[in-house]
Amino acid sequence: MKELLRSNDPTIIAFASALLRGEGIDCFEMDVNMSVLEGSIGILPRRLMVRAVELQDAEVVMSDNGIALGRGL
DSSP states (O other), X not given: OEXXXXXXXXXXXXXXXXXXXXXXXXXXXXXXXXXXXXXXXXXXXXXEEEOGGGHHHHHHHHHHTTXXXXXXX
């Protein structure tokens, strides 16, 4: 699995997940339960992962819909 997107905004993650699934690209959200460690203040970003072979297609979907990838924070 490769990281496609990293964001503190859960709405962006949800929107990106819906777009990917609509295109038939499987994705997995990581760090969902990190709120236990951070105290639910939203400082730790969530990551959206895709299979390595689908990374390029997923990046095109994000670009076409104006979603910045936000990796390498």
